Amino acid sequence: DVKVTQSSRYLVKRTGEKVFLECVQDMDHENMFWYRQDPGLGLRLIYFSYDVKMKEKGDIPEGYSVSREKKERFSLILESASTNQTSMYLCASSVGVSYGYTFGSGTRLTVV
Amino acid sequence: EDQVTQSPEALRLQEGESSSLNCSYTVSGLRGLFWYRQDPGKGPEFLFTLYSAGEEKEKERLKATLTKKESFLHITAPKPEDSATYLCMDSNYQLIWGAGTKLIIKP
Numbered sequence: 001d002v003k004v005t006q007s008s009r010y011l012v013k014r015t016g017e018k019v020f021l022e023c024v025q026d027m028d029h030e031n032m033f034w035y036r037q038d039p040g041l042g043l044r045l046i047y048f049s050y051d052v053k054m055k056e057k058g059d060i061p062e063g064y065s066v067s068r069e070k071k072e073r074f075s076l077i078l079e080s081a082s083t084n085q086t087s088m089y090l091c092a093s094s095v096g097v098s099y100g101y102t103f104g105s106g107t108r109l110t111v112v
Numbered sequence: 113e114d115q116v117t118q119s120p121e122a123l124r125l126q127e128g129e130s131s132s133l134n135c136s137y138t139v140s141g142l143r144g145l146f147w148y149r150q151d152p153g154k155g156p157e158f159l160f161t162l163y164s165a166g167e168e169k170e171k172e173r174l175k176a177t178l179t180k181k182e183s184f185l186h187i188t189a190p191k192p193e194d195s196a197t198y199l200c201m202d203s204n205y206q207l208i209w210g211a212g213t214k215l216i217i218k219p
Contacts, residue, residue, distance in 0.1 A: 004155075042211040043156075043199070090155050100146055103155030 023091030135200035
């Protein structure tokens with residue numbers, strides 16, 4: 001069964017910490033995405049990548065960066081965590097947007 | 113501004129009571145309208161893609177339809193296991209998501 005695996009289901013970090021969220025897919029997909037999901041706001045795209053070492057900003061990239069050194073791995077980095085980054089973070093991959101996404105189970109991050 | 117709007121925000125039904133969820137979009141040049149199901153604490157799961165007005169797709173008790181301005185997700189004789197949040201998304205260049213409809217089916 002194809003999978004997108006996110007390294008942590010729950011994470012609690014302190015304000016100002018550097019936070020790494022890891023995502024690995026085993027489907028050989030070129031496209032990978034990071035979203036955050038907040039009640040009433042839906043899914044908002046943070047960053048996406050169409051190829052190794054390539055990244056594009058989404059709708060809300062401020063305070064985040066990403067790394068894609070290998071095709072199967074896409075990392076989201078919170079440079080200096082803040083309380084307004086408390087959210088559910090979802091990673092997804094796709095062979096092409098028109099074919100839909102496969103999502104991971106999400107990481108619920110709490111910044112205190 | 114391109115938008116995808118879902119209604120209602122929440123819907124409570126009795127088991128077996130059929131209904132429809134709505135997804136309206138103002139996006140020009142729609143490339144594809146996607147429906148996903150999301151269970152609590154999990155990532156969304158792909159259900160359907162619709163590309164052109166008049167298109168319909170079915171899966172078990174769910175049927176998705178598309179017009180030029182909106183899509184409907186019809187649920188026929190739902191069961192409690194159909195309870196979830198249903199999300200729609202437009203795959204135009206902006207990848208715009210609706211906020212979702214929370215569906216609760218009571219036994």
